[in-house]
Amino acid sequence: SQQGEEDPQALSIQEGENATMNCSYKTSINNLQWYRQNSGRGLVHLILIRSNEREKHSGRLRVTLDTSKKSSSLLITASRAADTASYFCATVMNRDDKIIFGKGTRLHILP
């Protein structure tokens, strides 16, 4: 089963623009994570935000979490061609629990 649902399913933007992806989930969580996947293979952990946090930054990434709306957003600023990938949100309900991934957003950066 998949808890998170990303929106949009696909996104194409010009290089240099900002990309925003959203994730909605159904149950209360301990933390929410964002991963990137290139070419349908190994995933790379990008950032984690805990249920008591509202916003977090890492380089060009900004993640927000609204637990009242059960939603999160990932913002990539000043996009680059290398950012072209699929991005997944993943939720952890309780500490020590398994990670549940959403279906992902396919991001394409146009030159």
Next chain:
Amino acid sequence: GAGVSQTPSNKVTEKGKYVELRCDPISGHTALYWYRQSLGQGPEFLIYFQGTGAADDSGLPNDRFFAVRPEGSVSTLKIQRTERGDSAVYLCASSFDLRADTQYFGPGTRLTVL
């Protein structure tokens, strides 16, 4: 240091055959996870280990799937009587322990059942 490795990278088999997929976690990582990813979908949890024991195997789809980690390091995912619907990329990940926030993923094994 070396990351998570998976072998083989690709496996083609015939319906009804038995397959084994191997995962070598990062040295020192006690937690190991298996996921299955179908085209256009996110990774689907199968099972995870803490040490040698399966902490949660609730994601295994049926009793044709089995995973072991006898020495607490390398893990093998075993699929009996493969079906065409088993075709997917099987991903392995490891983390320092179950409480670690970050999982490190291998490149996956693409399984094709003809």
